[in-house]
Amino acid sequence: MHLKRAFYIGRFQPFHKGHYSVIKTIGKDIDELVIGVGSAQRSHETPNPFTAGERIMMIRHSLADTDIKHYAVPIDDIQQNAVWVSYVTARTPPFDIVYSNNPLILELFEEAGIETKQPPMYHRDKYSGTLIREKMIAGEDWEQFVPEAVTEVIEEIDGVRRLKNVSGSDQTF
Numbered sequence: 087m088h089l090k091r092a093f094y095i096g097r098f099q100p101f102h103k104g105h106y107s108v109i110k111t112i113g114k115d116i117d118e119l120v121i122g123v124g125s126a127q128r129s130h131e132t133p134n135p136f137t138a139g140e141r142i143m144m145i146r147h148s149l150a151d152t153d154i155k156h157y158a159v160p161i162d163d164i165q166q167n168a169v170w171v172s173y174v175t176a177r178t179p180p181f182d183i184v185y186s187n188n189p190l191i192l193e194l195f196e197e198a199g200i201e202t203k204q205p206p207m208y209h210r211d212k213y214s215g216t217l218i219r220e221k222m223i224a225g226e227d228w229e230q231f232v233p234e235a236v237t238e239v240i241e242e243i244d245g246v247r248r249l250k251n252v253s254g255s256d257q258t259f
């Protein structure tokens with residue numbers, strides 16, 4: 087039996103309700119999902135505060151209330167876009183289709199002859215990693231934009247304090 091497996095990649099800094107909603111939609115069309123945790127080597131910096139391992143925890147705990155079978159695979163960045171698809175496929179379970187809205191990712195997989203699809207955006211004005219990190223730094227409410235499981239992981243790792251520290255703004259606002 088051939089299971090239909092899809093690939094979806096993001097930095098997930100942090101994993102938010104936009105990602106959760108897209109994954110639920112993709113989950114209706116496929117049997118298993120391979121989730122690439124991109125820029126895996128990056129952490130402890132303003133645009134990328136969380137480690138790959140912490141992001142994998144966010145994904146696993148958030149998807150626990152779905153029936154989507156998934157593999158979260160850390161993917162470091164490399165210098166050569168031209169060989170990136172081979173680099174990814176050498177590190178992931180085999181997949182038949184790629185879901186992304188990132189033009190570079192769509193281009194690279196299409197050139198490699200792999201089917202791509204663009205999932206619908208889910209309230210992009212509200213659900214974006216950049217906005218959520220800005221709210222964390224500013225001491226504003228960010229919890230409403232992420233699954234409850236992500237709030238728990240970020241509390242466990244004292245993630246907001248880390249982000250404020252590395253962004254150089256651990257001041258009282």
Ligand SMILES: Nc1ncnc2c1ncn2[C@@H]1O[C@H](COP(=O)(O)OP(=O)(O)OP(=O)(O)O)[C@@H](O)[C@H]1O
Nearest residue numbers: 095096097098104187207208209210213214215216
């Ligand atoms: N609200 C959303 N609805 C649907 N897809 C989204 C949403 N936010 C992000 N995505 C998609 O999820 C994938 C992973 O994105 P990523 O983890 O970089 O999130 P992001 O919110 O765009 O983060 P950042 O603002 O830090 O760049 C991308 O293809 C992106 O287009």
Ligand SMILES: NC(=O)c1ccc[n+]([C@@H]2O[C@H](COP(=O)(O)O)[C@@H](O)[C@H]2O)c1
Nearest residue numbers: 095096097124125163164166167170188
């Ligand atoms: N050459 C490369 O290493 C390469 C190419 C394309 C995408 N990526 C990564 O894929 C991820 C894509 O996520 P976004 O869609 O959120 O940009 C990022 O982590 C990005 O760095 C890496």
